[in-house]
Amino acid sequence: MSELRQILDLARLAQSRGEEVCLVTVVGVEGSSYRKPGARMLLTRGGQRAGTISGGCLEAEVSKKAWWLTAEGASIQRYTSFFDEDSGIPFGLGCGGTILLLLERGQPALATLEALRRTLEHDEPAVALISIAEQNPGTRCIVSASGQVLFGDPALAPLAAQTLRNGTHTTLLPASESTPASGATPLFCERITPPPALWIFGAGDDAQPLAEFAHKLGWRITVADGRSHLARPERFPLARQVLTLTPETPLSLKPADAAVLMTHSYEQDHALLARLLPLPLAYLGVLGPRRRTRHIVKSLTQPAQNRLGVTAEEAMARLHAPVGLGLPGHTPAAIALSIAAEIHSVFAAPAAPECVASPAPAHAF
Structure with missing residues (x-):
């Protein structure tokens, strides 16, 4: 069974039980990493998980901390596998890279899972626009290939359309007039496409x-x-x-x-x-x-x-x-x-x- 199907099956099971889930997404990689941006892991309150975000070195650690890390909302976490003689052995055990993870629950996580399901079962591509800023991170908008806003801010739909044309990338979203002090927001723009x-x-x-x-x-x-x-x-x-x-x-x-x-x-x-x-x-x-x-x-x-x-x-x-x-x-x-x-x-x-x-x-x- 494919990893995506395992994630969606576990999400459906958790929903039938009324059980909360936490979705972990790789949103950035520097250097070498076993998994690439867009890889996901789903956690349930009952302790089950599906999917992987590394070669097995991060899953248990992230699972332990996910719930308190997201107690006040989405969280960005950075893990590195670079080390030198003066440092301890890091996560990754020498892959030589840094991985950026988004941990998210609630409506943004459920909307992402629904977009993944539509893509898998109905061949409908979508785009997820995710803030990877350390302050106020999380999914900002999800748009289908037909232009339907499935979640979030409709003002970001043009950027989603651009992502559908150009592919997954990271970009900077300028600060809005209402929040000029926040500076530019880095966005991970993910094109979610049907499996081959x-x-x-x-x-x-x-x-x-x-x-x-x-x-x-x-x-x-x-x-x-x-x-x-x-x-x-x-x-x-x-x-x-x-x-x-x-x-x-x-x-x-x-x-x-x-x-x-x-x-x-x-x-x-x-x-x-x-x-x-x-x-x-x-x-x-x-x-x-x-x-x-x-x-x-x-x-x-x-x-x-x-x-x-x-x-x-x-x-x-x-x-x-x-x-x-x-x-x-x-x-x-x-x-x-x-x-x-x-x-x-x-x-x-x-x-x-x-x-x-x-x-x-x-x-x-």
Whole structure:
């Protein structure tokens, strides 16, 4: 189960019990840190927690102090893992960085959790604008991608729109005329986006471990296959949807999505590549030898019947073929690991200018 789902499930459980929660958010990092800005941990009054804000070195300490630190409102706490010979061993045990945490409860925490839920369950991005000033910190505004103010000050909505365009960042909000003495307020402007989506075309036994890895990484999973006896929800209980493919089946892939073809069927792969290659996907991979994929692409780019509008070389350049990193192993789990690792590397660095060449996967036969 993804970390975000664990946080939301615990929040729902606490709400059903009438139990107060405290939300801890990483809002700044200097130097090296295990978790990055936007990572969260949820605490309940009963002592339960979900999510992580470090590699395990801060969670217990923050859990102990969270309730009295937030007794009078939101709190900003700074933890460092820098140390020298004259200092004690700090939190982090030598990661070499500083982490800034926001601890918050009450309506701001509940509004943030609701925005996270909407993003996860309804694919609705949002922006959270969080003051990280030591005096009067906390969530100032949450705005959906449609412009709806979900919480806080509507005057900050234009800044939220800018964050949706430009991505997560930290900025300075000038002091208002009503509070000129306060100086500029540093804001952590977080773009909250839906988890990555993976489309697995092929519902064979080798697709099952890939779905499991994807679920562990928090991705939204769709499995589709033309073989109805394989494309069954009970075979892929972790998928959001399982489709039986026909030529008329709508495929609602988005530019940020990844797709993997592992149907083991030349005919299915041929039909799918005709539909998927024109799409600006984040990742498109094909299981099997490169020569097989090249043969399909050449047939799709014949001058007399080119349905793609690109040359065979241009089409091949869009593909990860054979799919996966060059990891050893021939079992379904090993192949799934190599595929998930390659997709994760693309999701984690979407703006990378080029791919670094790696050895051909062991399953490339």
